[in-house]
Amino acid sequence: QEFATPEFNRHTSAPIYIYDRLDEPSRGMLEDNLAEAEGGETCVTFSTGMAAISAALGVLLKAGDTLVSHHTVYGCTYSLFTNWFPRLGIRVEFVDLNDRAALGELLARDLNVMVVYGESPCNPTLELLDLRGLSDELTRVNADRAPRRRVFSVLDNTFATPFCQRPLQHGIDLVVHSLTKNIGGFGTDMGGAVIGPMLLEPDLLLYRKDFGAVLSPKSAWPPLVHGLPTLPLRLRQQQLNALRVAEFLEAHPKVDHVRYPGLPSHPQHELARRQMRDFDGEFAPGSLVYFVLAGEPSAARAGGARLMDVLATKSLAITLAVSLGQLRTLVEHPASMTHAPVPPDKQLEAGIDPGGIRLSLGIEHPDDLIRDLERALAAV
Structure with a gap:
């Protein structure tokens, strides 16, 4: 009953190790290490990178909202945005996120935009997004919005990894990773992660519990003891x-x-x-x-x-x-x-x-x- 409520803080309260979909020690240690590596307040892991992307956006978007995505993204991410989000009543706009003027015009025109999403470097072209420039634009837009209508930025940092780049330090709100790639490093296990503010941890934990895309302890252990070190x-x-x-x-x-x-x-x-x-x-x-x-x-x-x-x-x-x-x-x-x-x-x-x-x-x-x-x- 306590788990995944806004009042419950798993970092200061006794852990609830009663069922794997709730919490588990190997996964929890990996999450603490990933949060530290990215400089985030919290991390919630998932069974794959696509599950992490789905969760990050799933807790931020609802029917009637608009997602703005950079025009170059991973193929399965594109499929999620074009095949599945419309069924949920979520509109998706693909734009050039490096065009600050065009992005600002879109955000001013569509007050239902709740998330701006991108990758940097982009898959596969290795185009970069100006992370600080993007963050500054959203800060300007959010100054005129109510707190509950603020626009969040979500960035896939899989290509760079926290070793090469830490987007939260440049003002990005949430970072997503496929742990299957460099962080795992050995191609033996699949996994995903969302790193961001403590504000979103209860919703991310609840989403993981209910949708079931949980990173297993066996898949959490290799990136924890072999991959990250x-x-x-x-x-x-x-x-x-x-x-x-x-x-x-x-x-x-x-x-x-x-x-x-x-x-x-x-x-x-x-x-x-x-x-x-x-x-x-x-x-x-x-x-x-x-x-x-x-x-x-x-x-x-x-x-x-x-x-x-x-x-x-x-x-x-x-x-x-x-x-x-x-x-x-x-x-x-x-x-x-x-x-x-x-x-x-x-x-x-x-x-x-x-x-x-x-x-x-x-x-x-x-x-x-x-x-x-x-x-x-x-x-x-």
């Missing part, structure tokens, strides 16, 4: 590999362009240097690289398919897989894999090239990765 060590090597591979690809004649926040050629490199910093204040541009082959769109797509086939069958160090943030380097074709739920015309609007390829760098020796890519590109 090794995150800095893994990401430092992955970032070195990402920069080496990105520089190799940028110089290759068969590659049209490369997007990696650590490259000076990234259109938002200076923004990356401002907001992507590790715990020591060092520049931390992450472990993902996105590149597009040269040629007309149809030729680039065919070349990308050929490249993927060669890597899948001939590569020694690169694995074809849709996940990311693992010890091994993973490659995928977003247009036909992670972002397949997004219609082709919407992919183009979101900047997802038909021939674009996403690399998630592991901890292998970079020379081995470059040799695999050299052979694959020679076959295109």
Whole structure:
């Protein structure tokens, strides 16, 4: 009867360990560590990253509300917004969140907007959102709104991880993660997390209890004892590999362009240097690289398919897989894999090239990765 009520504080009261969907020690320790890593007041974990996204938005939105989303998001997130939210009476607007004027105009026009959602870096293009700029815009808008009608910001920080970026420090309200990726780190367990203000903890706990997307103790233990403690060590090597591979690809004649926040050629490199910093204040541009082959769109797509086939069958160090943030380097074709739920015309609007390829760098020796890519590109 006490659990998940506004009066109950599980951080100061005795824990209620009577049923796994309520609370559990392994999961609770992981949540405390994740909250500390992101600089948040509280964390509630879930069975997957998509369950975490659904919960964060589920406690903030109701029928009649509007969600504003950046135009480039993960394919399953797009599917959630376009296939399921309309059934719940929730309207979704896709916009460019870096266009402050357009966002401000939309927020002024639609007083039912209750959440602004995005990713940074974006999946798969590695476009960045100006987190402080977005936060400042919402602060300006919320100054004219009643407290119960304030607009919340929700950011998926999976690509950066708290090692590279802590959005709450830039004024974002809630952060969501797929623990399956870098935080888990080894590709063995699925999980998700929401980190944010204590104000929302009772609703998040109640949502988890009633909707049932609970992170099991067995899945909480690996990120707690293996994933988080090794995150800095893994990401430092992955970032070195990402920069080496990105520089190799940028110089290759068969590659049209490369997007990696650590490259000076990234259109938002200076923004990356401002907001992507590790715990020591060092520049931390992450472990993902996105590149597009040269040629007309149809030729680039065919070349990308050929490249993927060669890597899948001939590569020694690169694995074809849709996940990311693992010890091994993973490659995928977003247009036909992670972002397949997004219609082709919407992919183009979101900047997802038909021939674009996403690399998630592991901890292998970079020379081995470059040799695999050299052979694959020679076959295109």
